Amino acid sequence: xxxxxxxADETPFDVHVELLCSCSPYFDxxxxxxxxxxxxxxxxxFPDEDPVVFAELLAWMYYGDTPIxxxxxxxxxxxxxxxxxxxxxxxxxxxxxxxxxxxxIAKVSGRTFSCDDIDYVYNHTLPQSPLRLLLVDNWARNAxxxxxxxxxKSLPYPFLEELCRALIERKGIVKNAEGEIHSVERYNxxxxxxxxxxxxx
Numbered sequence: 001x002x003x004x005x006x007x008a009d010e011t012p013f014d015v016h017v018e019l020l021c022s023c024s025p026y027f028d029x030x031x032x033x034x035x036x037x038x039x040x041x042x043x044x045x046f047p048d049e050d051p052v053v054f055a056e057l058l059a060w061m062y063y064g065d066t067p068i069x070x071x072x073x074x075x076x077x078x079x080x081x082x083x084x085x086x087x088x089x090x091x092x093x094x095x096x097x098x099x100x101x102x103x104x105i106a107k108v109s110g111r112t113f114s115c116d117d118i119d120y121v122y123n124h125t126l127p128q129s130p131l132r133l134l135l136v137d138n139w140a141r142n143a144x145x146x147x148x149x150x151x152x153k154s155l156p157y158p159f160l161e162e163l164c165r166a167l168i169e170r171k172g173i174v175k176n177a178e179g180e181i182h183s184v185e186r187y188n189x190x191x192x193x194x195x196x197x198x199x200x201x
Contacts, residue, residue, distance in 0.1 A: 052078075
């Protein structure tokens with residue numbers, strides 16, 4: 001068993017090491033010599049992560065899928081946190097499942113990500129992140145002038161820059177009033193080949 005403490009209060013979790021390593025290349029790299037050496041008894045600590053989100057990630061590991069009620073019983077912000085945490089641990093399959101949940105919500109006409117959600121994502125992801133792309137596409141499709149006016153000063157500059165680019169691109173390709181909904185595969189994470197699993201996504 002691996003002992004993991006999560007959050008400022010060090011919420012403890014005990015996880016089967018083989019399950020942890022089979023799901024996460026991140027942990028597999030940490031415990032790569034687990035067949036030769038005993039698992040350290042000291043806990044691995046993640047003080048900046050949310051233990052509730054981490055518990056959902058562990059549930060996914062043990063059950064092998066995202067619960068069907070995940071979008072209905074959690075907030076949009078929670079799903080964003082789960083996607084980012086899965087990225088931290090290099091779990092592309094969970095990221096893609098969360099994106100599939102989220103894009104179904106994003107398709108609803110007029111619904112946009114909040115300014116707080118956008119700020120959170122841009123503070124926790126790298127440029128070219130599929131999650132950033134999802135936010136930009138969502139605003140390019142659904143945002144109104146009122147949306148922009150109400151939170152323009154609080155939106156990250158890179159988001160505004162990418163939104164302008166997306167709107168110009170959209171102007172050239174959209175031919176009907178309904179607009180275009182991108183395929184969910186546009187936002188998928190593509191893990192590296194097996195020999196490169198120790199590299200970063």
